[in-house]
Amino acid sequence: MQPKQLLLLSVQEVFPTFPFDFDTTFFKPDHFTTDDHVFETGTRWQTIRWCGRSFGLVFRNKGTVEQPKIEIEVWGEPAAKEMCAGCLLHEMSYRYNFDLDTVSVYKTFEKFPELQLSMKNLYGMRPGQPSSLYEYVIIGIVLQNAAVRRSISMFRTLLIDYGEQVSFAGKELLCMFDPGRFANVPEEELRTKKFGYRARSIKRVDAQFATGEYDEEQLRELPVDEQKSKLLSLYGVGPATVWYLLFDICHRWEIFEHISPWEQKLYSQLFFGKDLDHLVSVGKLLAKIKKYGKYKHLAVHYLWEDLWWRHQKGEEIEWLEKEIRT
DNA sequence: CATCAGGGCCCTG
DNA sequence: CAGGGCCCTGAT
Numbered sequence: 001m002q003p004k005q006l007l008l009l010s011v012q013e014v015f016p017t018f019p020f021d022f023d024t025t026f027f028k029p030d031h032f033t034t035d036d037h038v039f040e041t042g043t044r045w046q047t048i049r050w051c052g053r054s055f056g057l058v059f060r061n062k063g064t065v066e067q068p069k070i071e072i073e074v075w076g077e078p079a080a081k082e083m084c085a086g087c088l089l090h091e092m093s094y095r096y097n098f099d100l101d102t103v104s105v106y107k108t109f110e111k112f113p114e115l116q117l118s119m120k121n122l123y124g125m126r127p128g129q130p131s132s133l134y135e136y137v138i139i140g141i142v143l144q145n146a147a148v149r150r151s152i153s154m155f156r157t158l159l160i161d162y163g164e165q166v167s168f169a170g171k172e173l174l175c176m177f178d179p180g181r182f183a184n185v186p187e188e189e190l191r192t193k194k195f196g197y198r199a200r201s202i203k204r205v206d207a208q209f210a211t212g213e214y215d216e217e218q219l220r221e222l223p224v225d226e227q228k229s230k231l232l233s234l235y236g237v238g239p240a241t242v243w244y245l246l247f248d249i250c251h252r253w254e255i256f257e258h259i260s261p262w263e264q265k266l267y268s269q270l271f272f273g274k275d276l277d278h279l280v281s282v283g284k285l286l287a288k289i290k291k292y293g294k295y296k297h298l299a300v301h302y303l304w305e306d307l308w309w310r311h312q313k314g315e316e317i318e319w320l321e322k323e324i325r326t
Numbered sequence: 327c328a329t330c331a332g333g334g335c336c337c338t339g
Numbered sequence: 340c341a342g343g344g345c346c347c348t349g350a351t
Contacts, residue, residue, distance in 0.1 A: 144334040150348065151333080196346025201335080238335045262333050 006056045006075040006168040010085045013062070013071055016098035020068035021124030022061035025096060029308040031129060032152050033139065035174045036159060046130055047166055047175035050091070051084045053077055054175040056168030057092070065124045070098075075168035094220075096128035097251070108295050114271070115292075115299055118306035127301050129248045133216040134179050134209050136249055137234055140241035141201045157193055179209035201236030208234055216249070224252055247297050256289050256297045269319055270303050 026044040037046035042061040047054060056075035063069030072092065074085045093099060102124065109115045131139065142154040159174035162182070166175050182190075182203050190199035208214060214234070219227055227250050231242045240260055246252040259267060259282045268280040271288050292299035311317050 140334090145332055145345080146334095146347080147332065147349075191346080194347065197335090197344085198346075200345095236335065240334060260333060 001165065003165040003167040003172050004054065006054070006166050007078055008073060008169075009076050009078070009081045010074045011071060012074075012089060013069060014089065014093065014098060015063075016068040016070065016126075017100060017102060018068060019065045019102055019124040020063075020098070020126065021065050021122065022059075022063075022068075022070065024122045024125035024305065024309065025128055026059055028129070028305060029312040030305070032148060033131075033155055034152055035156060036176065037130065037173065038171055045169060045171045045173065047173045048088070048130065049132070049135075049163075049176040049178060050088050051080065052178055053080045053084065054164050054166050055080070055084070055088060056166055056171070056173070056175075057088075058169050068124075073169065094251075095130060097126040100126055102126070105295050105298060108293060109299060109302075112292065112299070115302060118302040121306050121309065122302055125302070125305065127247070127251070127253070127298060131248075132176075133214065133219065133245070133249050135176050136245060137205055137209075137237060137241070138202060140244065141198050141205065141236045142195075144198065144236075144241075154195055154198070157195075161193070179206060182206040183210060198236075204235035205237075220250055224250070224255065227252070247301075253298045254294045254296060256300060257286065259285055266304075266307075266320070267300075270307065 023041055027039040037044065039045075044057075044059040046057050046059075048057060049055075053076060056073075058073040058075070060071040060073075061069075062071045072089060074088060076084070106119065109119060129136075138158065139155060142151045142158075146154070156174075159176065162185070163177045164175045166173060183206070185203070187199045187203050190202060195202065214230070219230060222230065224246065227246060228242060231237055231245050232239075237245070239258055243255060243258045246255045264279055264282055264285065267285050268274040268278065271285060272280050274280055289296050289300060307317065307320060311320055
């Protein structure tokens with residue numbers, strides 16, 4: 001099928017709070033979706049499904065860490081210009097945390113020597129990720145009980161078969177679909193595409209979103225315990241997925257209460273320098289992380305992303321290599 | 327070739 | 340609240 005051609009609707013400048021680092025904010029080496037974005041130093045292209053339409057976005061770095069400035073191009077269908085371009089930028093500001101009080105974060109982390117190297121390497125990095133709640137929940141489902149390679153393959157199948165291909169700013173990329181997409185797709189169809197038992201979860205969770213009961217903006221305003229129980233009521237979302245959602249979707253920097261077995265291996269190494277055969281207990285790891293206070297998950301995010309960036313840049317991190325298995 | 331665990335979750339007893 | 344079962348894959 002021919003990709004849908006998008007037109008340039010607007011170009012705007014935004015000014016994130018200081019300090020802000022473009023590359024480490026817009027490229028997270030451990031995020032696994034493919035073909036829906038492209039990153040080069042100083043530029044990120046991505047698609048986004050918004051207001052029931054496909055958009056293309058281009059972020060260009062026009063500033064410095066000390067004087068941040070981003071130029072954002074919005075590409076889409078002309079009919080979408082009035083209603084969507086403005087609120088879309090507002091949404092991007094939320095998802096990438098342009099307004100985060102980084103100065104306060106760094107002040108909080110000052111007294112922890114083990115964080116300093118990561119802070120320095122990633123000075124100005126924001127937490128942030130591109131997906132909607134709906135998309136993220138589906139990502140969570142394809143992550144379950146599968147190695148990375150298979151998760152990537154399943155998610156790509158979803159975008160190719162149920163999303164849309166768009167062309168903008170010289171790139172051809174895949175774009176996400178809307179809630180309700182699977183209303184008329186038999187579970188058997190997903191099973192033939194090798195989603196296995198996840199076919200059922202995808203169908204059920206898609207139907208839950210289609211009711212409109214999981215409004216993302218409303219969810220963001222709820223107290224954290226209500227956010228948690230609401231998210232857990234989604235079919236296919238359990239304890240491992242929910243805390244990813246609390247951090248990435250609800251921006252709950254203070255929540256860190258779950259460590260899965262493979263993460264335990266990495267954290268044992270990161271926080272205590274243990275090799276993979278000498279695991280530090282989950283309780284001990286959580287106690288350590290608790291000390292980072294109201295930004296505790298951010299502290300882990302910095303250590304984690306630093307590790308991946310160093311790996312990405314070619315530094316040999318053998319024990320990580322063993323664990324990724326792409 | 328067979329067996330098994332995997333970046334979980336749901337459901338049952 | 341513990342544990343079996345689930346689709347499929349790659350590792351052994």
